[in-house]
Amino acid sequence: MWHLYLPIAGSSVNVFVIFAMGGVVGLLSGIFGVGGGFLMTPLLIMVGIPPTVAAASDSNQIVGASTSGTLAHYRLGNVDFKMGILLLIGGVAGGTLGVQIIKILRDLGNADFLIKITYVLMLGFVGIYMFIESLQALRKKEPQEVAPRGESKYSKLLKKLPWQIYFEKSAVELSILMPLILGTFVGILAAIMGVGGGFIMVPVMVYLLRMPMHVVVGTSLFQILFTCVNVTIMQARTNHTVDFILALILLLGSTLGAQFGAMISKKLKGDQLKILLASLVLVVMVKMLLGLLLTPHIMLAYQGGH
Amino acid sequence: MKRGIGLKVLVLCVGFVSFLSISSASGVEEAPFRIDPPVVIIGTTYHGSAVTVRGEVPRRAKAVVWITGHRQDTAFKKKGKALGLLWMNMDTVVFHNVPNLYLIFTDSDADIASLSMGFEALKKEISITPETEDRDVLFKEFLKLKTKEGLYSVTKGAIRYEQAPGPRKPFWCTVTLPAKLVPGKYEVHLAAINSGAVVALGKQILKAEEKGLPNLVASLAYRHATLYGILATVIAIIAGLIMGVVFKGGKGGH
Numbered sequence: 001m002w003h004l005y006l007p008i009a010g011s012s013v014n015v016f017v018i019f020a021m022g023g024v025v026g027l028l029s030g031i032f033g034v035g036g037g038f039l040m041t042p043l044l045i046m047v048g049i050p051p052t053v054a055a056a057s058d059s060n061q062i063v064g065a066s067t068s069g070t071l072a073h074y075r076l077g078n079v080d081f082k083m084g085i086l087l088l089i090g091g092v093a094g095g096t097l098g099v100q101i102i103k104i105l106r107d108l109g110n111a112d113f114l115i116k117i118t119y120v121l122m123l124g125f126v127g128i129y130m131f132i133e134s135l136q137a138l139r140k141k142e143p144q145e146v147a148p149r150g151e152s153k154y155s156k157l158l159k160k161l162p163w164q165i166y167f168e169k170s171a172v173e174l175s176i177l178m179p180l181i182l183g184t185f186v187g188i189l190a191a192i193m194g195v196g197g198g199f200i201m202v203p204v205m206v207y208l209l210r211m212p213m214h215v216v217v218g219t220s221l222f223q224i225l226f227t228c229v230n231v232t233i234m235q236a237r238t239n240h241t242v243d244f245i246l247a248l249i250l251l252l253g254s255t256l257g258a259q260f261g262a263m264i265s266k267k268l269k270g271d272q273l274k275i276l277l278a279s280l281v282l283v284v285m286v287k288m289l290l291g292l293l294l295t296p297h298i299m300l301a302y303q304g305g306h
Numbered sequence: 307m308k309r310g311i312g313l314k315v316l317v318l319c320v321g322f323v324s325f326l327s328i329s330s331a332s333g334v335e336e337a338p339f340r341i342d343p344p345v346v347i348i349g350t351t352y353h354g355s356a357v358t359v360r361g362e363v364p365r366r367a368k369a370v371v372w373i374t375g376h377r378q379d380t381a382f383k384k385k386g387k388a389l390g391l392l393w394m395n396m397d398t399v400v401f402h403n404v405p406n407l408y409l410i411f412t413d414s415d416a417d418i419a420s421l422s423m424g425f426e427a428l429k430k431e432i433s434i435t436p437e438t439e440d441r442d443v444l445f446k447e448f449l450k451l452k453t454k455e456g457l458y459s460v461t462k463g464a465i466r467y468e469q470a471p472g473p474r475k476p477f478w479c480t481v482t483l484p485a486k487l488v489p490g491k492y493e494v495h496l497a498a499i500n501s502g503a504v505v506a507l508g509k510q511i512l513k514a515e516e517k518g519l520p521n522l523v524a525s526l527a528y529r530h531a532t533l534y535g536i537l538a539t540v541i542a543i544i545a546g547l548i549m550g551v552v553f554k555g556g557k558g559g560h
Contacts, residue, residue: 003353005485007516007524012353012485064542068550109383109395117392229539236535240527244538245519248545255549292392298454300382300447301395 008243009053015249017047022061022253028277029254030261037062038126040250041193042119042284051112052102053243055193056235059228060247065254066225073218080169080215084222086176087183087201091227094187099234102191106239109301116288118192122200123285127278134274154208170211170219178209183223190224191231337369337496337508338362346483346514348521354456354485357512359411362474363498367505369465369477370417370497373512375407375490382448399444402433407457407492411464411479420502424460425449456484489516 003012025040037058044054073079105111161175182204189200201223205216236242339361346355363369379402383395408428410418418424429445452458468476481494491511498506516524526534 003351003485005348005350005352005520007348007520008527010486010488012351060538060542063539064546064549067543067546068553071547071550109398113392113394229543232539232542233532233535236527236538237531240531242527242535242538243523244534244541245523247538247542251542251545251549255553259553292394294393296385296393298447298450299385300399300444300451301385302380302382 018249019253022250023257026254026257027261030258051115052241056241057243057246059231061250062228064251069221078218080219084219086179087223090180090183091187094184095231098188098191127281131278335506337506348516350519355483357481360478367498367500371411373409374405410460417499
């Protein structure tokens with residue numbers, strides 16, 4: 001009962017399971033203030049959705065999720081459009097490239113492997129980083145003074161790059177090459193992993209583009225919205241892997257979950273929850289890694305991403 | 307020229323007479339049966355389906371029902387270890403003459419053996435290229451994959467007989483079709499087996515059709531892919547905006 005046939009995935013799913021998955025990811029998103037795209041695709045894979053369909057449909061879901069977010073931040077004046085458009089140009093180029101990579105690997109029969117290995121690496125990196133950071137934050141009860149440092153090599157490199165322009169909203173001067181290159185990188189990951197890339201884009205904006213935090217989230221959402229629009233259309237046209245019914249159920253679940261998450265987050269301690277999220281991310285990573293390390297139950301797979 | 311035509315007519319006549327004599331000697335009769343429903347609808351809530359096969363076989367015979375789909379060549383990737391560590395898809399192997407559905411319902415292995423059916427018989431019908439590959443190992447993995455998908459199975463004890471007077475006995479069998487059933491035409495066969503010999507045969511067509519939302523989505527996604535992609539994003543944006551208004555500007559997961 002309550003099964004829904006997904007013609008793109010070629011199988012049926014339990015609506016409540018998918019809705020609940022969207023809800024749980026949305027809940028985590030609301031509690032921790034991070035995007036849930038990087039958890040959604042692995043969870044879909046675990047319930048039997050083919051990895052290529054899971055990643056493409058998740059991109060479609062992110063289009064809806066980031067639309068409301070972008071609108072809210074636009075109203076607050078927290079979107080740096082100049083930076084966002086440059087990141088977007090890179091994101092569209094990267095997304096298009098990523099879709100073509102998936103197409104080639106799908107024909108060769110290894111798109112699923114690339115998606116899984118990229119997830120293992122990214123989840124491993126993010127999970128370990130979050131775990132260590134929140135552990136350190138729990139241990140440090142008093143804030144320590146940070147000694148002023150001289151200009152870093154990275155800062156010097158940034159100044160040497162050509163085509164420097166000033167971004168008023170973010171109050172930084174940068175070469176236009178930086179957002180273009182970083183946007184391309186995130187766009188490739190968005191296509192391969194089916195994520196908006198917020199969990200990479202936010203640290204990139206803070207640490208590499210030196211943008212102030214209040215502008216980062218709004219601009220990231222703006223860029224992600226259009227990157228995922230491009231990825232969704234490209235995946236639909238090139239790989240026929242977008243299941244918008246699946247995306248809509250996930251969107252409904254994640255939006256509701258995010259509201260509850262936001263309420264819960266006000267009542268709980270941040271660093272302890274961060275460790276829990278890091279643990280969850282690492283559990284998902286280990287599950288996917290085991291799938292790559294342990295001898296498969298069946299030694300054959302359909303060619304062309306079945 | 308005239309001699310050639312005469313020879314062909316003679317060969318045809320001999321062939322026809324031989325066919326008649328073999329049929330009458332083997333005594334294979336028509337086995338009547340019906341399928342309910344004759345068309346399976348793959349609709350929005352499709353999660354596999356049950357079809358009932360009802361018919362009659364001679365009193366002393368046993369019924370065997372089997373369903374097969376169209377045959378095609380299917381390419382697979384063999385799993386292998388990359389860098390001696392991670393399992394990934396490696397070499398391509400092509401299985402030829404593969405039915406896309408192969409479900410058998412019987413009382414015993416002996417009955418399907420007398421029909422030259424079952425997985426061992428199927429193994430002989432399917433060829434694998436390149437021929438250097440280990441057929442036995444590959445076919446075993448192929449069967450694991452197909453049975454896991456529910457597309458291949460041999461179900462024993464599936465035939466139920468009813469008590470009735472007369473030379474024929476009625477039977478029925480519930481056929482469970484998998485969730486991964488592909489739209490198309492399938493052949494449903496009935497054979498009556500008596501002491502290892504086939505005494506009656508019958509064949510009907512079962513259709514599987516996508517209807518409603520799955521049909522609309524599939525036809526849009528494959529025939530008008532760009533339009534489908536644009537529609538998918540527009541619907542997601544509208545849904546996102548509605549969610550934003552309902553929940554007054556949720557930050558949205560990404």
